[in-house]
Every structure is written in C-alpha cells, then in structure tokens.
Amino acid sequence: MRQLNMVEALNEALRQEMRHDARVIIIGEDVGVFGGAFHVTHGLLEEFGPERVWDTPISEEGFMGIAIGAALTGLRPVVEFQYADFLFSAMDQIINQAAKIRLMSGGQTNVPLVIRAPQGATGRGAQHSQSVEAWFMHTPGMKVVIPSTPYDAKGLLISAIRDENPVLFLEHKLLYGAASPGGGAAPADSSVSKVGYDVPEEPYEIPLGKADIKRSGNRVTVIATALMVHRSLSAAAKLAQQGIEVEVIDPRTLVPLDEETLSASIRKTHRAVIVSEDVSRAGVSAELASWISGNLFDYLDAPVKCVAAKNTPIPFAPAAEKAVIPQESDITQAIWQVLSDQ
Amino acid sequence: MISPPETIPPIDIGGLHRDLLLEMYYRMLLAREFEEKLYYLFLTRPMPGTMHQATGQEAVAVGVVSALQPGDYITSTHRGHAHCIAKGVPVNEMMAEMFAKRTGSCHGMGGSMHLCDFSRGMLGAFAIVGAGIPIAVGAALSAYVQRSGKVAVAFFGDGAINKGAFHEAANMATLWKLPVIFVCENNQYALSMTVERSSAVTNLASRAVAYGMPGIQVDGNDVTAVYRSALNAVERARSGQGPTLLECITYRIRGHARFESSHYRPAEEVETWKKTDPIQRLRQALIENQLTSEAELASIEDRVEEEMEQAVAFAEQSEDVQPDDYLPYITMEINHATT
Numbered sequence: 001m002r003q004l005n006m007v008e009a010l011n012e013a014l015r016q017e018m019r020h021d022a023r024v025i026i027i028g029e030d031v032g033v034f035g036g037a038f039h040v041t042h043g044l045l046e047e048f049g050p051e052r053v054w055d056t057p058i059s060e061e062g063f064m065g066i067a068i069g070a071a072l073t074g075l076r077p078v079v080e081f082q083y084a085d086f087l088f089s090a091m092d093q094i095i096n097q098a099a100k101i102r103l104m105s106g107g108q109t110n111v112p113l114v115i116r117a118p119q120g121a122t123g124r125g126a127q128h129s130q131s132v133e134a135w136f137m138h139t140p141g142m143k144v145v146i147p148s149t150p151y152d153a154k155g156l157l158i159s160a161i162r163d164e165n166p167v168l169f170l171e172h173k174l175l176y177g178a179a180s181p182g183g184g185a186a187p188a189d190s191s192v193s194k195v196g197y198d199v200p201e202e203p204y205e206i207p208l209g210k211a212d213i214k215r216s217g218n219r220v221t222v223i224a225t226a227l228m229v230h231r232s233l234s235a236a237a238k239l240a241q242q243g244i245e246v247e248v249i250d251p252r253t254l255v256p257l258d259e260e261t262l263s264a265s266i267r268k269t270h271r272a273v274i275v276s277e278d279v280s281r282a283g284v285s286a287e288l289a290s291w292i293s294g295n296l297f298d299y300l301d302a303p304v305k306c307v308a309a310k311n312t313p314i315p316f317a318p319a320a321e322k323a324v325i326p327q328e329s330d331i332t333q334a335i336w337q338v339l340s341d342q
Numbered sequence: 343m344i345s346p347p348e349t350i351p352p353i354d355i356g357g358l359h360r361d362l363l364l365e366m367y368y369r370m371l372l373a374r375e376f377e378e379k380l381y382y383l384f385l386t387r388p389m390p391g392t393m394h395q396a397t398g399q400e401a402v403a404v405g406v407v408s409a410l411q412p413g414d415y416i417t418s419t420h421r422g423h424a425h426c427i428a429k430g431v432p433v434n435e436m437m438a439e440m441f442a443k444r445t446g447s448c449h450g451m452g453g454s455m456h457l458c459d460f461s462r463g464m465l466g467a468f469a470i471v472g473a474g475i476p477i478a479v480g481a482a483l484s485a486y487v488q489r490s491g492k493v494a495v496a497f498f499g500d501g502a503i504n505k506g507a508f509h510e511a512a513n514m515a516t517l518w519k520l521p522v523i524f525v526c527e528n529n530q531y532a533l534s535m536t537v538e539r540s541s542a543v544t545n546l547a548s549r550a551v552a553y554g555m556p557g558i559q560v561d562g563n564d565v566t567a568v569y570r571s572a573l574n575a576v577e578r579a580r581s582g583q584g585p586t587l588l589e590c591i592t593y594r595i596r597g598h599a600r601f602e603s604s605h606y607r608p609a610e611e612v613e614t615w616k617k618t619d620p621i622q623r624l625r626q627a628l629i630e631n632q633l634t635s636e637a638e639l640a641s642i643e644d645r646v647e648e649e650m651e652q653a654v655a656f657a658e659q660s661e662d663v664q665p666d667d668y669l670p671y672i673t674m675e676i677n678h679a680t681t
Contacts, residue, residue: 025487051487057517062476062510069480072465073415074488092507096470097477103671104456105466106449110673141673165673 003196005177009150028080064090084119099141155206209256217245280308302341398595401620405568417474422467443660450663472505501532519584547589562590
C-alpha cells in the first residue's frame with residue numbers, strides 16, 4: 001500500500017469529501033492561494049475554485065460565524081484555524097453559537113461543521129503552542145477529535161465532515177510530517193518512528209467515539225493522545241525489553257469517549273496512566289482520572305497517575321518548553337510508579 | 343440621544359398597495375400586543391425567564407421583512423419577538439415557548455432570547471450581542487454558493503455595531519459582495535448607554551463608508567420609509583451588488599428588560615418619542631388617505647386581540663416540558679453527562 005504522511009492524508013480526506021459532496025466548503029486564513037499554513041489545503045483551490053475554498057481576512061470571529069451561518073443553511077463548512085491558539089478569538093461563535101444552536105432550537109437544526117486547528121508545543125512560544133482540547137471537552141454540544149497517525153487522521157476527518165454536529169479536529173504540528181512553508185522542515189519528534197503510514201486510497205470512515213489500541217499489554221493501561229501516543233509507544237517498547245507489557249490506547253476522540261475500550265483495558269491491567277499534552281489542571285488527564293476513579297475504582301490496584309503539561313504558559317526557550325511538556329522519561333517514570341504502588 | 347422631530351412628519355404611503363399597508367399594520371400590532379401581553383403576564387403570574395420588549399420599534403422589523411421573500415433569511419437578537427412575528431412565526435408557538443411548553447417554537451429549549459423557526463428562514467435570536475451578524479453573512483454566503491437567490495438580513499442594535507463581529511462581517515460581506523443587509527436598529531440605548539456615550543461617531547450609518555457599502559439612515563418609526571429603503575437594499579443584494587447598512591432611527595419605549603426602570607433617562611424623553619409611535623402613524627395615514635375605515639382597522643385590532651387570547655390559551659393548555667426533554671437535543675451520542 002502507498003504511504004502518506006499526516007498532511008497528505010488530511011489533504012486527501014478533504015479532497016475526496018469535496019468531490020463526494022458539493023456542500024463541503026473550506027474557509028479560513030491562507031487556505032486557498034497559499035494552500036494552508038501547514039499545506040493541508042494544498043491544491044484544493046485549483047481543483048474546486050474560490051466558491052468552495054474561501055481565503056479569509058484575519059477575522060477569526062467573523063469567519064467562524066460565517067461558517068455557522070453557512071452550516072445552518074445547507075453547506076458543510078470545514079473551517080481552518082492557522083493555530084489552535086487562535087480559536088480563542090472565535091470563542092463566542094464556537095461555544096455560545098455553534099455548540100448551543102441545536103439544543104436552543106429544540107432540534108430544528110444541526111450545525112454540521114468541522115473546525116480544524118493545529119496545536120502542540122513546537123518551539124513557537126506561549127501563543128502558538130497550547131493544547132486546547134479541554135476547553136472544548138468542557139463545552140457540551142460539540143465533538144473533539146485528536147488523531148495520532150495519518151491513517152486515523154484520514155478516516156476521522158471524513159467521519160467528522162459527515163457528522164451532523166460541530167466537530168473540533170485537532171492536529172498536532174509535530175505529527176504533520178511535512179515541510180512547513182516559511183519555517184523549513186517541521187522538526188520531527190524523536191519518538192515519532194515514521195511519518196509515512198499505509199493509508200488506503202479510497203475514502204473510509206473511522207467512527208467518532210472508537211478508541212484504538214496502539215499496543216497491547218497486560219500490566220498497565222496508558223491512555224494517550226496525539227504526540228503523546230508516540231512518546232508512550234516509545235516508552236512501552238523499551239519497557240517491553242524489560243518484560244513489562246504496557247497497553248497503549250489512543251481514544252482518538254475525547255468527545256465522545258470510548259468508555260468501553262478504556263474500561264475493558266483497565267479491568268484487565270488494573271493500572272492506568274493518562275498522558276496528555278494539555279495542562280494538568282482541569283485538563284484531559286484530570287477528567288479521565290475522575291472518570292476512571294468514579295467508575296472503575298474496584299478494579300484499580302494503584303492510584304491513577306496523570307502525566308500532563310505543567311500549569312504554566314508555555315515558555316519559548318527550548319529547555320524550558322521541554323521541562324513543561326511531558327517527555328518520554330516522565331511517562332516511563334509514571335508507569336514504574338503505578339507498577340510499584342500496590 | 344437623537345431627538346424626535348419637532349413635528350411628526352406624515353407617512354408617505356404613495357404608491358404602496360393597500361393590502362401591503364394593512365398587512366404591515368396587522369403585523370406591527372401583532373408584535374406590539376404580543377409583547378404587551380407578555381408584559382402583563384410577567385406582572386401577574388410566575389413566568390419563566392425574562393424578556394426584552396421592542397415596543398416602539400415594530401416598524402423596523404415589519405418594514406424590512408415586508409421587503410423580503412418568504413424563503414429569505416434573518417438573524418435577530420435578544421429583543422427578537424417583533425422580528426419573529428414579522429417573519430411569520432406563529433404566535434401560538436412563540437407564546438408556548440414563553441411558557442416553556444413542549445409545543446413552543448423551540449420545544450421549550452430556547453425561550454424568549456433564543457427563538458428561531460427554520461421553516462420560515464428565522465435562523466435565530468442570538469442573545470450574545472452582535473453574534474447573529476456574521477451568521478447572517480454566512481447564510482448569504484450559502485445562498486451565493488448554492489445560487490438560491492435568497493438574501494439574508496442581520497438585525498442588530500446600536501450597541502452591537504461596536505462589536506468586532508460587526509466589523510469583521512461587514513468587511514467580508516462587502517469584499518465578497520454577498521447578498522446581505524445589515525439592519526442597525528438604533529433605539530438610542532444599549533441598556534443604559536446612549537449612542538453618544540458609546541459611539542465616537544454617532545452617525546452609525548456612516549460606518550458603511552469604511553467598507554465601501556451604502557450606509558442609509560432612515561426614520562425607523564415610519565414603516566413605509568423603512569420598507570422602501572429595505573426594498574432598495576434587498577434588490578441590490580439579490581442582484582449581486584453586495585450589502586447595505588441600513589440604520590433605522592427608532593426608540594426603545596420600554597426598559598431594557600422586563601421591569602427595568604430606565605432611571606437613567608428622563609420620562610419626558612420617552613413621552614416625546616411616544617408621539618412618533620409607528621403604529622399610530624401608519625393608522626393615521628391609512629385613515630387620512632382614505633385607504634381604510636375605522637371599522638376595518640377595528641376589525642384588525644379585534645383579530646389581533648383574539649389571536650393573543652388564543653395564543654395564551656394554547657400555551658396554557660399545552661404540555662409542560664419534562665425534565666428529560668433536552669436529552670435528544672445534545673449533539674453527543676456518548677456523553678458523560680448522560681451515562
């Protein structure tokens with residue numbers, strides 16, 4: 001099978017859905033002529049024209065609202081934010097409008113739109129590095145998708161576009177595996193073993209709400225998303241050499257959450273480590289730990305351990321950034337800790 | 343505060359069809375009486391939530407919507423009853439929504455501030471000030487892409503024009519020549535804040551200059567003037583020439599929200615503006631021009647009163663919303679809140 005990196009897989013998903021459904025449009029900053037800040041929309045303007053690919057001014061609140069209006073009247077917009085950090089300029093439209101309209105209307109309408117946003121710490125300082133998923137998990141009325149591989153990215157994006165609800169689709173910048181225009185080659189993370197993955201050419205859906213077991217094991221369940229899946233897999237591979245079989249699960253969608261798969265794994269291993277790049281306070285790991293404690297307490301042989309970013313704006317200096325973002329060694333240490341707790 | 347004219351200029355109904363004028367009279371009265379009924383209900387019995395009256399502003403909603411086709415879109419605000427009624431949303435369902443009944447426009451999930459009726463192109467009363475403006479532009483973009491020939495109207499107030507959402511939406515709408523009409527309903531107050539205290543340039547229509555679209559100021563208490571201006575703007579939008587900013591000068595006769603005392607403005611100011619009541623002005627013009635009789639107008643007034651009684655009865659007799667009714671309306675199929 002031919003191999004694609006994340007950018008190519010996302011691009012193919014968009015292209016195929018735009019061919020498949022004339023209602024799908026793309027809107028955002030530099031998505032047309034430039035081809036997207038990370039080249040995800042490359043070539044789409046050329047194929048589909050300016051009525052399907054809308055290059056906008058720097059007006060996040062405005063184009064987010066426009067996408068909502070379009071979604072309410074028969075189109076299926078895919079909105080691109082250049083960085084997830086910029087979502088905060090459009091929070092009213094996302095949180096107060098997109099996520100609430102279905103309920104407020106008493107089910108008269110759905111809001112079928114996808115918001116794509118690159119996130120993750122990559123040496124760009126505090127305003128271009130955040131992991132924002134918890135903000136939107138906290139917003140009932142929308143789904144949150146966060147892929148870790150090109151195969152998952154394509155299938156999840158197709159599902160997201162076909163979904164009737166607002167879906168936030170978060171892409172980790174270190175997983176794109178493509179050159180960043182103006183920025184040289186994107187720095188690859190040492191934990192990411194490869195950028196090219198087998199990706200079927202035909203369109204396929206990965207259902208939202210279905211986790212993937214990235215590595216099977218029986219001693220500890222590690223739940224991780226995006227880049228942290230790769231760091232966890234790297235840690236797990238080394239632990240396996242010492243006879244410790246770690247199960248690594250990527251929920252792939254945080255909302256809805258595949259509680260069944262997580263529950264089955266923890267009932268088997270009796271130990272859980274949650275790894276997430278967002279900050280620990282009121283974050284993904286806190287939410288999952290709360291859910292596990294509330295629902296699987298009797299199965300646990302050790303307290304749940306959270307590995308997450310420190311509660312700080314992300315500093316620019318590489319050494320400081322590294323200190324606040326979970327590293328493979330933090331994951332390994334957490335796994336040893338839950339193994340030693342009885 | 344823009345003072346009302348010293349002498350009330352008569353309404354020019356020349357060239358407008360009698361049926362249209364009578365329909366406008368009926369719609370404005372229906373909007374007025376709906377809110378007056380609500381005011382009474384909130385005073386006399388426990389009603390859920392709150393409500394914001396557009397008393398005195400009915401000519402803006404009715405004048406603009408009269409220039410639209412049934413399939414056209416509007417977005418509205420927290421002060422949205424008149425826009426809904428102008429767009430033909432049934433008053434029975436609206437009243438049931440006020441009573442939090444299952445038969446309400448939004449099955450009791452929206453309430454006064456979030457009314458919508460998608461079957462009639464009423465995309466929503468967006469209760470975050472200014473939020474509906476880009477959404478209307480999105481509906482216009484959709485109409486353009488789908489070649490549906492529809493136009494969209496964003497109703498908003500003199501407060502909302504200071505939001506970034508207006509400026510971002512106005513820029514993109516003009517840039518892309520989208521079929522949208524920005525209707526700024528200048529009722530002089532954003533809660534307690536007068537236009538003078540909140541806008542550096544008080545001629546709000548002049549903001550259109552920055553975006554290269556026409557900015558028109560119109561007497562918002564003259565339904566025929568609003569209608570004629572809207573007609574031009576709609577024609578412009580539908581023919582692909584892009585948006586118009588229509589500033590309708592009117593006045594909020596009631597307080598900001600129910601029982602709000604309006605202590606920040608002199609009572610005489612309110613009384614002076616009451617003399618320009620848009621419903622009375624149209625009534626007078628219809629009689630003076632001998633387009634109708636007192637008897638015919640009285641029959642319209644009776645009909646409105648009867649519809650209000652029916653609406654209240656319909657609401658009272660409808661089933662209450664039950665605690666779990668909201669469940670089908672959350673988007674997520676799997677949800678922590680429900681498992």
